[in-house]
Amino acid sequence: MKISKIYCSEEKIFEDIVFNKGLNIILAEIRNPENKQKSSHCLGKSMLAALIDFCLLKKVGKEFFLKKNPKLFDHFIFYIEIMVSESQFVTIRRAVKAKSKIAIKTHSIGAKNYRDLPDKDWDFVGGFEKSKKLVNDILSFEILPNHTYRDTIAFFLRSPEGFSNVFRLPKYLQSNDVDWKPVVAELLGFKSKNIIVKYQKDKQLDSINNELSASVENEYETSMQEERLKVVLSLKIEEVEKKEQQYDSFDFTKADIEKPEILATEIDEKISVLIKDNYYLKNKIEHANKSIINYNFDLEEIKQFYKEIGIYFENQLNKDYSDLIQFNKEILSERNEIVQEMLKEYNKIYEENKITIKNLNVQKAELLSYINTTDSFEKFKLLQQEITELKTQIESIKVKINSIDIITGLTEKKSRLETEISNIVVSIKQDFFGEHNAYIETIRKHFNYILMEILGDAGVISTPLNKNNNIEFIPEIIDMNTSQVSSKDKGTTYKKLMCCALDLALLATYSNKKFIHFAYHDGIFDGLDSRQKNNFYNIIEEYCEKYNIQSILSSIQDELPESIQKTEKIDELKKRHVIVKILHDEGNDGRLFKMDAF
Missing domain, CATH: 1.10.287 (Helix Hairpins)
Structure with missing residues (x-):
């Protein structure tokens, strides 16, 4: 899967962008000297990744930039052309206006223009969820076949927010671990079934522990209390039976x-x-x-x-x-x-x-x-009162015993769950540490190679179990001078590099599989020194060529590597269609959307 083209119904406001199969650069030229020192230039460089994601049927809310400005964008219709293989393409049509139907069409030749294509000539026109399912069926990924393409696409569409964590994507920051760790595990070539079951069992155990903590503090004391109550219950039942016999044989004259x-x-x-x-x-x-x-x-x-x-x-x-x-x-x-x-x-x-x-x-x-008119009636009244009190006490004791039985049942269930969890942990250890996993080995080699080439330090991906015996995914940079974990991996710039290294490692590892074969990285050169920029650019060129990867980079011209920053080199990249889109700060014509900033 690669991005072939993105275009819009309003072609005078949003120009077509045609991508090539290898390296693509979205270049922002700061031509006005007054803007050189600004950290944000409002050209739309960072919007393109979000727009691609929207076209790939991401579910968006009112805060999404197209939805926040309905007067500007409600009449816009976007089209994205995806290359599934050399002879298969699929175009997705998505309008900004709420409740608009999605349209999908497959075709054998790329660079098509379906702006004016009527609904009857599309292969499918329908609702959002059905559209995602159809696209998923068309892509038919061999990697994570039990997940949808939407579960992994965000790894390869990295905006500035997407660089905050190598493995935990922004959309999962408020989610439970069970929602994202199984996806990452499978992406790294591991089995996820036991991870999911472990989290499900943990949740059940937490529920039982909460019930027990609200009911009992000491298991031994509970058992002893139950035995005492049963003895007292037996004695109370015998006593009430005797009283009832007296009650049944009581003689009244009235x-x-x-x-x-x-x-x-x-x-x-x-x-x-x-x-x-x-x-x-x-x-x-x-x-x-x-x-x-x-x-x-x-x-x-x-x-x-x-x-x-x-x-x-x-x-x-x-x-x-x-x-x-x-x-x-x-x-x-x-x-x-x-x-x-x-x-x-x-x-x-x-x-x-x-x-x-x-x-x-x-x-x-x-x-x-x-009936309290004679001595006999007084005796009857007292006898009846005693029976009632005894029965009330018996019911109360039964309730307590029943509560203890429930606690005992919970305790037994807890014990069984703990045993099951222990067995699952053994299986997880076998999955992650006992079985040969060619995928993770290859991913680790690429990850390390990329960071060594860029930084001169080693890159490591670890998958240890934490104190709760749940899997963790830890990327680290190892200082080659000290052989210790470097503090570099805590910084924003190096975290960004590790994200890109992971993405390229995944794309290289699965380059021969039906899977995602592109990565969009926004502002990747920002903050790197000159040597690192050149090294990273060389790596991207190498991986695009060697593993048939499509890399889409967005960068301000002043942040480009020195090796391609000069005017003659920029011109060459434009002629070779490596630079596929040029943005600049000389009026609205230089923006992604040729209109006033919004």
Whole structure:
């Protein structure tokens, strides 16, 4: 899969960009001397990667630049032509306007213009999800066949935000590890099934541990308590049976005692049910109160800590922390609101039950007072009261035993889960450390070779297990003078280089497979010294030629390597169509979109 062409319905505002199969440069020329020192020039250099992603059916929100400006872009329709193979191309049509249908057409020759093609002549015109599925079927990747092309495309469309983490893409920053680590594992040639199952089992275990922590502190004490309760229950049942025998054989001289007796028994049963309900409600209320969490995180303390240890706290890092803090606050706030609503409902029912129990006791007392006219009636009343109290105690004990049985069941399930997880960890270790994996070995060789050629230091990709026995993906630069991990890999510039090295390593490794064969890197030369720029450019040329890779680079002219920065070299690259798009700061004609900055 390579990008062949991108064009638009508004061709006077957005000119066609035709890409070649190898090296492509999007060049931003700063012709106005006053703009030389600016860090941003609003030419649209960084927008092109986002636009390609949009055309490749990325799901976008209202903050996406085309959606943020509906008056400017709602009438725009974009087209992207993808080369699937030398004899197969596919064009995707996507309009900016909401709820517009996607159109798809396959063809055998590239560089087509389908602006005026009516819907009936497209192979498919339909909804967003069906369109993605059809494109996925057309591409038919051999790498990660169980995933869609959208799961991996972001590795090869790196904008400035995409360089913040080598393996964890921006779209996964707020996601759980299970959402992205299996994808990375498969991308590196590993099996992901056991990783996924491990995370699923961990989640189940966490749930059980939460239930147990709210119910019991000591497993031994719980077992002993259950045995005690069973003994007490047995004795209480024997006692109530004796009392009931006395009750059944009780003799009364008054004939109208039967109805009050039945009514009193029914009231006792209602009271018993309500006492049982309130026992459960009380436990729920206590558990809910304990689960309310206040999230306090002082970002200023983190900044001060970085300052004290002498490490610069980057703006991007500040933004990442702020976004993470805001995200956690919103989640906890929503969760606490739900718990508060539950508490309110539990307390309401609990108090209503207490009032009902009180009223039922008054009714029972009135009924018993009716038959409290003789000594015999007094004895009956006392006997009935004792039976009721015993039955209430028996029900309460049964509830407690049932709760302990639930705890015991959870404890047994926890033990089984822990055993299963241990076995899964063994399988993960076998997958990652025991089996021969030709793919990861090749990827590591390329990664190391690329960084050695650019920096003169070794590049390493490690896949250790963390303290929770979950896989980690760690890229590092090894200082060849000290043989120690270099601090270079913590800097933004070198992190960007490691991202590019990984992408090229993946493309080279899978160059003979049906997979992605292009990479878009925005501003890759920014921040590198002259030698590193030249080395990196040589590597890109080498890999494009040797592994049939399409590389798309965007750069300001002043940041280009010295070897191609001179006017005569730029002219040569233009003639060879290596420079496929020129942007400049001399008016709107120099912008990606030939209009005022937006």
